[in-house]
Amino acid sequence: MHQNKKEIQSFLWFAGYYRQHIEDFASITKPHYKLCDKYTVFEMTVDRVKAFESLRQGLTTASLLLMPDFKLPFKLYIDALGDGLGAALHQVQIINDKPVEGPICFISRQIKPA
Template identity: 80%
Template sequence: MYRLYSGLAKIQSVNMKTSLKKCHFGSEELKALGHVASGVSLGIDKNKVAAVFMRPMPQNKKEIQSFFGFVGYYRQHIKDFSCIARPLYTLCDKETVFEMTVDRVKAFEYLRQALTNAPLLLMPDFKLPFKLYIDA
């Protein structure tokens, strides 16, 4: 109860307004900003991801940039995102003529599919040792 009280007091101290119908007390999960968060994990809101399959294949640079705006938001859930997206990123260059080659279509489809199968990101256990891998 103390945390709830202190949280509400903080909201009141900065003159924020809350909507009771948007408040959920005692929930184990929270859906916000396209994510589903719990005390131990962070996942993607499946309702938001369904929108990616409604999008047709990009036909111009604006559409590919819009696609990147969407999937880039969830990049932390897609292993090797930048390597997979590289063929599509080249389409954003001013000098590049827009052409969806086989590699680019594969990258587009892979990213769409990866969002639907995106794993939950687990919170670290700070009692265990960490291993850090870098490619510098």
């Protein structure tokens, strides 16, 4: 578990490299990004520990992304929550003689309050 803000920032940098493989990345990491604010006191709350565990789970079970086939149609799934936006680009491809719908990429972003 992280002991200070620098460790949190380092972990978020590492996890960010895999953000396209993790659905709802922005929502999952929101508690940790708030913790990196210089005006926030470092405290690992229950919510932050749960978010860390969720992100760690996402990193170890990240979706296998398909390579896009530009000859086939795409499906775009979008979602907007109070604190973030998310989208998943999918495509149905033939794998082992069966049609399989799989993700090509995930995108998410936090929404800052006005």
